Structure formats: structure tokens, C-alpha cells
Amino acid sequence: MGVKGTTMTKHETGLITTRVEEVIKWGRKNSLWPLPFGTACCAIEFMGVVSSVFDISRFGAELVRFSPRQSDLMIVAGTINYKMGPVLKRIHEQMADPKWVISMGACACSGGFYDNYATVQGIDQIIPVDVFIPGCPPRPDAVLDAIVKLQAKIDSNPTR
């Protein structure tokens, strides 16, 4: 009998068999370690995401870290200007593989209403982005939705 949503097989003896890469993906998607790269008001909204009201630990992503070496999920929350671009790139490079990026809010995704000479018009011009969250600011539940989408993406990709 297959176990729903996985390639695991449960035998009548109670024994479950699967492949090692499935176990690795299961562990990765359920233990994301977010690194908030917060620069503006979206970062304040992110504080709501990690509050008890929204209970992000349901998705295994509650251990926020401020060192790229201890994180595998960068959440860019806020406006990024061109001077900040190299810093964002450097910190992303310092994260170990595999790593993922969520772009939170209109400013990070597209520059938002800062359509000017100083503002990066989307962080995907600097680093790869896995999930974009629209909104100004996005509500905490939109961030939780992005984490669920990222988990599905990790699940559907071959182990890196």
C-alpha cells in the first residue's frame, strides 16, 4: 500500500520501505531554516509570521537564523537598492547548498512603487528566486502559503 503523497510503501507487517532520496527530501522540506534579509516594512510583517498566532512551526520553519551558514531558506523582505545588491549576492553565496529563496512583497519582487534609479527592479536580477509573494505587504498567511509551495517544489525536484 502506498503512503499518500510519497513513494513510500507500507507493508502489512507495519514496515515502511522507501528510497534514501525520498527521506532526504522529506527531511529538507520539513526542516527549513529561514534567514530573513529584511530591509523595510515587509520585515516587520515577517515578525508576525514567526509569532505564535500564525505558528510557522507547523511547517517546520520556525528556527530563524541570522547566519547564512546556518540557513537554507533566504526570505528577502523589503526594498533592495543597487548598493545593497552585492551584499545580498554575497550572503546568498555564503549559504550552503541546497538553498532556496522566497521574495516577499512587491518591493523585493519588482521594486514595487520605487521605480527609480536606485532601486533593484526585482531581486531575481541578482539571485535565483524559488517563490514570489505579491502584496504590500503580504499578509503572514501569504508567507505560510509560499512555504507550502516551496515544500512542494522541494518534493518534486530530484535530490540535489
Ligand code: SF4
Ligand atoms: S512591499 Fe510594501 S510593505 Fe513591503 S517593503 Fe515594499 S513598501 Fe514596504
